[in-house]
Amino acid sequence: xxxxxxxxxxxxxxxxxxxxxxxxxxxxxxxxxxxxxxxxxxxxxxxxxxxxxxxxxxxxxxxxxxxxxxxxxxxxxxxxxxxxxxxxxxxxxxxxxxxxxxxxxxxxxxxxxxxxxxxxxxxxxxxxxxxxxxxxxxxxxxxxxxxxxxxxxxxxxxxxxxxxxxxxxxxxxxxxxxxxxxxxxxxxxxxxxxxxxxxxxxxxxxxxxxxxxxxxxxxxxxxxxxxxxxxxxxxxxxxxxxxxxxxxxxxxxxxxxxxxxxxxxxxxxxxxxxxxxxxxxxxxxxxxxxxxxxxxxxxxxxxxxxxxxxxxxxxxxxxxxxxxxxxxxxxxxxxxxxxxxxxxxxxxxxxxxxxxxxxxxxxxxxxxxxxxxxxxxxxxxxxxxxxxx
Amino acid sequence: xxxxxxxxxxxxxxxxxxxxxxxxxxxxxxxxxxxxxxxxxxxxxxxxxxxxxxxxxxxxxxxxxxxxxxxxxxxxxxxxxxxxxxxxxxxxxxxxxxxxxxxxxxxxxxxxxxxxxxxxxxxxxxxxxxxxxxxxxxxxxxxxxxxxxxxxxxxxxxxxxxxxxxxxxxxxxxxxxxxxxxxxxxxxxxxxxxxxxxxxxxxxxxxxxxxxxxxxxxxxxxxxxxxxxxxxxxxxxxxxxxxxxxxxxxxxxxxxxxxxxxxxxxxxxxxxxxxxxxxxxxxxxxxxxxxxxxxxxxxxxxxxxxxxxxxxxxxxxxxxxxxxxxxxxxxxxxxxxxxxxxxxxxxxxxxxxxxxxxxxxxxxxxxxxxxxxxxxxxxxxxxxxxxxx
DNA sequence: CGATTTATCTTCGATCTCGAAGGAAGTTGC
DNA sequence: GCAACTTCCTTCGAGATCGAAGATAAATCG
Numbered sequence: 001x002x003x004x005x006x007x008x009x010x011x012x013x014x015x016x017x018x019x020x021x022x023x024x025x026x027x028x029x030x031x032x033x034x035x036x037x038x039x040x041x042x043x044x045x046x047x048x049x050x051x052x053x054x055x056x057x058x059x060x061x062x063x064x065x066x067x068x069x070x071x072x073x074x075x076x077x078x079x080x081x082x083x084x085x086x087x088x089x090x091x092x093x094x095x096x097x098x099x100x101x102x103x104x105x106x107x108x109x110x111x112x113x114x115x116x117x118x119x120x121x122x123x124x125x126x127x128x129x130x131x132x133x134x135x136x137x138x139x140x141x142x143x144x145x146x147x148x149x150x151x152x153x154x155x156x157x158x159x160x161x162x163x164x165x166x167x168x169x170x171x172x173x174x175x176x177x178x179x180x181x182x183x184x185x186x187x188x189x190x191x192x193x194x195x196x197x198x199x200x201x202x203x204x205x206x207x208x209x210x211x212x213x214x215x216x217x218x219x220x221x222x223x224x225x226x227x228x229x230x231x232x233x234x235x236x237x238x239x240x241x242x243x244x245x246x247x248x249x250x251x252x253x254x255x256x257x258x259x260x261x262x263x264x265x266x267x268x269x270x271x272x273x274x275x276x277x278x279x280x281x282x283x284x285x286x287x288x289x290x291x292x293x294x295x296x297x298x299x300x301x302x303x304x305x306x307x308x309x310x311x312x313x314x315x316x317x318x319x320x321x322x323x324x325x326x327x328x329x330x331x332x333x334x335x336x337x338x339x340x341x342x343x344x345x346x347x348x349x350x351x352x353x354x355x356x357x358x359x360x361x362x363x364x365x366x367x368x369x370x371x372x373x374x375x376x377x378x379x380x381x382x383x384x385x386x387x388x389x
Numbered sequence: 390x391x392x393x394x395x396x397x398x399x400x401x402x403x404x405x406x407x408x409x410x411x412x413x414x415x416x417x418x419x420x421x422x423x424x425x426x427x428x429x430x431x432x433x434x435x436x437x438x439x440x441x442x443x444x445x446x447x448x449x450x451x452x453x454x455x456x457x458x459x460x461x462x463x464x465x466x467x468x469x470x471x472x473x474x475x476x477x478x479x480x481x482x483x484x485x486x487x488x489x490x491x492x493x494x495x496x497x498x499x500x501x502x503x504x505x506x507x508x509x510x511x512x513x514x515x516x517x518x519x520x521x522x523x524x525x526x527x528x529x530x531x532x533x534x535x536x537x538x539x540x541x542x543x544x545x546x547x548x549x550x551x552x553x554x555x556x557x558x559x560x561x562x563x564x565x566x567x568x569x570x571x572x573x574x575x576x577x578x579x580x581x582x583x584x585x586x587x588x589x590x591x592x593x594x595x596x597x598x599x600x601x602x603x604x605x606x607x608x609x610x611x612x613x614x615x616x617x618x619x620x621x622x623x624x625x626x627x628x629x630x631x632x633x634x635x636x637x638x639x640x641x642x643x644x645x646x647x648x649x650x651x652x653x654x655x656x657x658x659x660x661x662x663x664x665x666x667x668x669x670x671x672x673x674x675x676x677x678x679x680x681x682x683x684x685x686x687x688x689x690x691x692x693x694x695x696x697x698x699x700x701x702x703x704x705x706x707x708x709x710x711x712x713x714x715x716x717x718x719x720x721x722x723x724x725x726x727x728x729x730x731x732x733x734x735x736x737x738x739x740x741x742x743x744x745x746x747x748x749x750x751x752x753x754x755x756x757x758x759x760x761x762x763x764x765x766x767x768x769x770x771x772x773x774x775x776x777x778x
Numbered sequence: 779c780g781a782t783t784t785a786t787c788t789t790c791g792a793t794c795t796c797g798a799a800g801g802a803a804g805t806t807g808c
Numbered sequence: 809g810c811a812a813c814t815t816c817c818t819t820c821g822a823g824a825t826c827g828a829a830g831a832t833a834a835a836t837c838g
Contacts, residue, residue, distance in 0.1 A: 227615070233599055234599075238708065239708065242707060318629065320708075322622065348646065
């Protein structure tokens with residue numbers, strides 16, 4: 001097993017390291033511009049970071065009309081992060097370097113209904129295996145710096161505790177963060193999966209400080225980035241699955257109300273509807289495959305789901321006025337879904353709100369939540385004094 | 390006319406001054422706790438601020454078990470802010486001290502359709518009269534430090550320019566901030582009225598960092614405070630007037646779509662509906678009076694409006710998960726409206742979102758927008774280096 | 779009443795940060 | 809090929825900030 005030291009970072013060093021890690025700065029000059037520190041102070045801190053082995057100087061970058069910058073990178077031996085994204089039936093797990101880039105990512109079947117202890121211990125065992133194979137062993141191993149996971153339910157921000165999850169029987173009030181922290185004496189992050197996805201996506205949308213990131217998979221979720229930071233509200237922000245939608249039919253949702261969006265437009269609902277038509281599918285991905293094959297029933301259903309989602313989004317887009325709406329989750333691969341969302345939003349929203357609005361599929365793909373976990377974890381690791389991520 | 394000097398504030402002084410001005414700190418010790426600065430640094434900066442006449446030491450505060458703090462206050466001669474809230478037919482104008490507290494507030498009839506030049510010049514004339522009477526004249530006058538106004542339409546954040554306002558014919562694209570800045574060589578703030586109201590209200594809700602502030606008056610607007618800061622989006626955030634609502638009837642809104650919330654629940658719509666029943670009213674305040682008198686038609690209409698608004702809010706509350714929903718604007722004085730909003734939200738929202746949610750009428754009252762303008766202006770005045778408010 | 783505890787505020791040396799100045803290493807234009 | 813310019817980075821003194829220690833002032837309690 002790898003070492004477990006906290007990063008030796010003091011004062012302004014964390015800020016600088018984060019800028020390099022986030023790929024936002026590559027030279028001392030860029031660091032000075034972005035951090036607001038004086039160039040001289042940056043030079044001093046960078047020198048210390050190089051001495052302590054966290055940063056390395058590597059070649060030179062492109063000139064912008066003057067002397068070439070000396071390119072800075074995080075040392076690959078500075079550390080790794082272990083991150084996971086727990087879904088209802090599958091889990092993605094991986095290691096990231098301290099720039100937040102994936103070293104290795106694996107997907108495993110994982111039945112979350114086995115309960116928190118079993119699932120979390122299994123998770124940690126997989127992490128240990130990954131670390132052994134990709135971070136080395138013994139004193140020369142790249143040290144583990146933080147552990148994070150996404151869960152498919154609401155998370156109380158301060159405690160890292162799951163609250164009232166509808167898809168996670170046995171997990172209610174379980175202190176996930178505390179459990180993991182007992183095994184890893186390190187910064188631990190536990191967060192809702194849609195929120196992590198939003199953070200991961202945000203890194204791929206520079207200049208877009210206000211994002212709505214829709215997760216369209218088995219369920220429907222949404223993560224919200226405001227001013228470049230994740231918006232949690234009181235821990236439940238981003239829920240759009242239980243909005244009442246206008247349809248001809250009438251369905252009762254698991255929440256007890258009728259005509260919730262989730263009952264019509266979630267992957268689970270679509271699969272159930274197709275099963276009613278004699279087409280048995282297992283996962284939302286199978287549904288996307290049918291759409292790609294041009295199966296009319298599947299396409300019609302998906303398009304209708306997109307329209308319903310889009311109508312809900314009109315309200316939220318007018319209200320929140322984001323720079324972009326990003327659609328992720330397994331259903332985002334179905335082009336008709338995104339077209340339908342786009343059509344509904346552009347038709348009904350105010351021109352002022354849609355003037356520069358982008359509505360697009362994920363730029364990050366399936367690892368968005370893992371990358372988001374990395375980004376938040378990095379903040380925690382690099383500023384141990386600051387408030388929790 | 391008063392002097393027009395910028396405040397002589399450097400470095401950390403602005404932060405300290407803002408904490409005192411905002412009423413969040415009253416002693417050096419509190420300043421140290423809230424600012425994060427060392428107590429010694431605070432003492433130095435406070436000494437400078439007292440020397441320059443911006444702060445005064447005044448008596449001592451209550452003990453918390455040890456030595457009594459020496460209470461700090463802003464000097465009343467440090468300066469004044471001139472603020473206004475332009476409505477469709479009336480304008481509120483006033484002077485605030487640098488703590489953001491009102492010195493004088495007046496309401497005048499004002500027809501905004503006379504166009505920007507006429508209205509703004511009139512506005513400035515009123516300001517000058519107020520300054521003469523309440524800030525003194527000549528070299529001993531309390532200097533004017535900033536000018537701000539709210540307008541009933543969308544404002545482009547960076548330019549202080551009105552964009553596509555539906556109720557302000559002749560104002561489209563007019564550079565309001567620039568026009569005022571030509572008359573006052575000072576920090577100038579121009580902002581949407583609902584946004585200002587939200588900021589003003591936020592000061593009265595300490596510990597509530599995420600607020601939705603509904604303005605229910607002639608029109609319907611909403612201001613959004615996220616993480617203690619005003620959320621503007623791309624300048625249009627907070628619009629809820631053009632959400633489609635479910636009703637029996639069918640009305641076409643000025644925006645060209647049918648069944649917008651504004652067409653059923655705004656003060657203008659309610660007054661029009663009552664006029665159709667033979668009851669002629671001029672302003673939303675008259676409507677509130679009828680409700681207070683127990684006129685059944687008025688009460689039923691207002692209650693129905695509250696229900697429609699509440700149904701729209703359910704979506705937004707689930708999504709944004711605020712700490713509180715505050716209802717302001719002239720219609721907020723009608724208790725049935727707030728009850729109906731509350732009933733709709735509590736009935737339909739997720740328990741997790743409403744668990745600790747407060748839904749309440751304004752704590753600040755009719756001056757909310759003026760106080761909000763003061764708060765934002767103070768930020769601009771006290772941190773001339775920082776980004777625009 | 780005097781000792782103890784708690785809180786506020788100041789003094790002082792060490793450390794951090796800044797900004798100006800200048801050296802280093804490129805590009806651009808004649 | 810050479811001067812002028814731009815950008816990157818470092819050096820160095822001035823000033824800002826910090827933290828520890830102590831002085832000051834009041835509440836608490838035997």
